[in-house]
Amino acid sequence: MTSPIRLLDSTLINQIAAGEVIERPAAAVKELVENSVDAGATHIEILLREGGRTLIQVTDNGCGMERDDLCLAVERHATSKLPEGDLFNIKSFGFRGEALPSIGAVSRLTLTSRTANQDTAWELFIEGGTKGAPKMAAHPVGTRVSIRDLFYATPVRLKFLKTINTELSHCVDCINRLALAHPHVRFLLKETDRVLIDYPSSPSLEHRMNQILGAEFVNNSRAIDGQRDNVGIKGWVSLPTYNRSQSTEQFLFVNNRPVRDKVFHAAIRVAYQDLLASNRYPVVVAYLTADPDEVDVNVHPAKTEVRFRDAQVVRGLIINAIRQTLTNHSQTTSSHLGDQAIAVLRSPNPSYAAASYPRFNQSPPSILRTGKTCVSRIYPHIHGTRSL
Ligand SMILES: Nc1ncnc2c1ncn2[C@@H]1O[C@H](COP(=O)(O)OP(=O)(O)OP(=O)(O)O)[C@@H](O)[C@H]1O
Ligand SMILES: [Mg+2]
Structure with missing residues (x-):
């Protein structure tokens, strides 16, 4: 006999989604950098530790989020990118509204953000899917997202990760692909203290192609x-x-x-x-x-x-x-x-x-x-x- 049917709780749902969306550190890097590009950033800085296992931090100078939006951003199916609800007219990278909640369910996630209209930044911490209360913080206009200990809440997935260098090369590949599509954006990728990528803003696709x-x-x-x-x-x-x-x-x-x-x-x-x-x-x-x-x-x-x-x-x-x-x-x-x-x-x-x-x-x-x-x-x- 099978057990009775029950609805899964939201953390479990997010962990299942994370299994599909966030396969490895490079996938988390991709989601965060795409969010930064969608936010209109012209300067995106990525910091990794241990190939992204212990830290992935993406800092941008995009439009930022206000306090209430920050709290909504980590809820499942919350997005600002389908204003007309038209799934067949997508011009942004994101639209599913599940990257941040998925990442928040399997890591320790901190979002710090400030818009040009706000005097202060706000910070939100989520650990293994449990959301804290927003706190005032110091941060310039833009957003910083820090993912610590990716997959700590799903140890099986952790075991599938490859060596630091392999994970790192996937992250580099991911940034190269995004950089080839956005020549005007400056990309800086660091692993601990080493600069792995530094592409200054380029005037054209051809120029960026040359850089890469x-x-x-x-x-x-x-x-x-x-x-x-x-x-x-x-x-x-x-x-x-x-x-x-x-x-x-x-x-x-x-x-x-x-x-x-x-x-x-x-x-x-x-x-x-x-x-x-x-x-x-x-x-x-x-x-x-x-x-x-x-x-x-x-x-x-x-x-x-x-x-x-x-x-x-x-x-x-x-x-x-x-x-x-x-x-x-x-x-x-x-x-x-x-x-x-x-x-x-x-x-x-x-x-x-x-x-x-x-x-x-x-x-x-x-x-x-x-x-x-x-x-x-x-x-x-x-x-x-x-x-x-
Ligand atoms: N760096 C950022 N700057 C400004 N707003 C952001 C940033 N990152 C996320 N957001 C806001 O948080 C929302 C949720 O982000 P999330 O990545 O979870 O979903 P999405 O980008 O809408 O869709 P997808 O799941 O397909 O990526 C976004 O719609 C956006 O409004
Ligand atoms: Mg997104």
């Missing part, structure tokens, strides 16, 4: 631009000769929201299929724009996936935009590979060159691109001090 992916990618990539029906695409794709052993450097943004999408990765594979070995991946940064009713952003609890009304249109658009660019530049090979090749040819033993580069459009040898060098280039500070 480096001049080497800029020199070895070409712009894409396309439109089909109500969907548009802009961005940059690497020349076939500039490639990676993993697809981790393929960034997709849908209406400026960083997402992971199978249609996107599959379309890239098709676009490069005659140009690249099947175990090599180009570097791609693509920004898709579509009317909000063309894309459903409410298909994943962590909001990291989307569903297109017409996936075939999107697929065709991506393939065509990339192919057109690659065809226009079919004579161009990667300058990176070219420089390496010239260096080898100038070496005292040129026969090595022939053995090393059988065909230019084949994947370059691992001395040029390995998962490790790729990680160390994007996350140089982490790799420079500790091995991943």
